[in-house]
Amino acid sequence: MEEIKIAVAAANFSHAFPAQMFTLLQAALKPGQSILQCSTAGMADSEKDRLEKILDKNAPAALIGICIKPDEATVKKYLNAGAPVILIDEEMEGASTVTTDNFTGGFLAGDYLARSGRKKIGVVSGRMRIEGGFNAMQRVSGFVKALSDNGLTMPEAGLIEVVNYSYNDGVEAMAKFMDDKTGLDGVFCAAGDMCALGMLKTARERGISIPASMAIIGYDDIDVARTSRPALTTIRQPIDRMAAAAYELAVAGKESAKNPQKIAFNPEIVKRVSA
Secondary structure: OOOEEEEEEEOOOOOHHHHHHHHHHHHHOOOOEEEEEEEOOOOOOOHHHHHHHHHHHHOOOEEEEEOOOOOHHHHHHHHHOOOOEEEEOOOOOOOEEEEEOHHHHHHHHHHHHHHOOOOOEEEEEEOOOOOOOHHHHHHHHHHHHHHHHOOOOOOOOOEEEEOOOOHHHHHHHHHHHHHOOOOOOEEEEOOOHHHHHHHHHHHHHHOOOOOOOOEEEEEEOOHHHHOOOOOOEEEEOOHHHHHHHHHHHHHOOHHHHHOOOEEEEOOEEEOOOOO
């Protein structure tokens, strides 16, 4: 039996969300199936070149992109080869999308912070106005709508955009909020739980009481969110169900390529100690 190869691409698999998604996709494989892993950041080749080389050299049955937005010509090339393109937390014509409702996720966070009495609420987000900024823009839009519905606006200097969604990004973002004397009493870390954990570290070092002086909400509900100090309130994505949906679309092959779908799951707030 011919081996079925699925290309899985992300900018950087060391980040928490792509790493967890990759692990779940690996676990879903059946006998005779394998994954071709492709990191697209920090390479001499462009993302377009790398993805097209994988297609030309390995002829994968499908491409799953995690938080990336391939070039339009690249998507068409995969589809013409009968290989569906499945994008997790992104959208592209001709490709299937698997996501959570990021707008609702942002709204849940903003509404929770506002209803708990927070008045100056900021947000740490991934970059929004770039290729691959789909989830960041949606989360911040939902957050801003929630503030508006509660009679609040985002304070001046209340938005920080980060590049890597990383722990160090969170450390630096919280330090900037403190150094700029923003007076925030709540922050939604739309850039994910790992970034939020970095914020908690800086808060501990600066003597900021969480949640008494500042409430923090993350996004994703990765495993370490339960054991952080304090335990992190967050917006949960059903990552296992997202991975399963992406896998099923990938192995559907040509049928999936002809009939792209959008599958959106509902997020939920997980209340712990940080907010």
